[in-house]
Amino acid sequence: MFPVIEVQCPFCKATGQIMAPPVGSIIVGPCPRCNEMVLLFNGTVMPLDKDIISGGSSEEKKQHLLETIVDMVAIKVDELIESGDVGQESKQNSRRKSTSGKSKKVAPSVSDKGAPPITRQDIHDFVHIDLHLIDSKSYFDKVFGKKKRER
Numbered sequence: 152m153f154p155v156i157e158v159q160c161p162f163c164k165a166t167g168q169i170m171a172p173p174v175g176s177i178i179v180g181p182c183p184r185c186n187e188m189v190l191l192f193n194g195t196v197m198p199l200d201k202d203i204i205s206g207g208s209s210e211e212k213k214q215h216l217l218e219t220i221v222d223m224v225a226i227k228v229d230e231l232i233e234s235g236d237v238g239q240e241s242k243q244n245s246r247r248k249s250t251s252g253k254s255k256k257v258a259p260s261v262s263d264k265g266a267p268p269i270t271r272q273d274i275h276d277f278v279h280i281d282l283h284l285i286d287s288k289s290y291f292d293k294v295f296g297k298k299k300r301e302r
């Protein structure tokens with residue numbers, strides 16, 4: 152039995168069922184009906200800018216895809232925060248882990264442990280500032296290396 156997910160094109164609203172891609176995979180492709188570019192990640196379909204995807208430089212494509220994914224994740228994070236599920240069972244510890252920033256050399260836009268929920272502006276900053284820092288390995292590890300890292 153293949154797991155199937157329901158998807159809807161954000162442009163023409165056509166719906167269809169596709170075989171669920173492996174968890175974590177990112178799929179970029181044209182909508183079979185309207186031919187606009189869409190991104191499928193984690194069961195969510197996001198609209199893409201066809202001009203960038205087909206004609207942009209790899210840097211532009213990268214930026215656009217990252218922006219799209221961050222945006223998508225941000226929406227989910229918003230929902231999660233609003234649902235009030237965050238912080239109930241998570242220990243102080245896990246909270247610190249996710250923002251582990253004792254000795255930051257760079258200054259990300261969001262570094263405050265007690266910061267309010269992420270806003271659109273934060274996302275914007277993240278996409279336009281922090282993502283450019285990802286090339287710095289240490290920064291990348293700090294932000295995305297959420298494994299246990301005892302010092």
Ligand SMILES: [Zn+2]
Nearest residue numbers: 160163182185
């Ligand atoms: Zn479509």
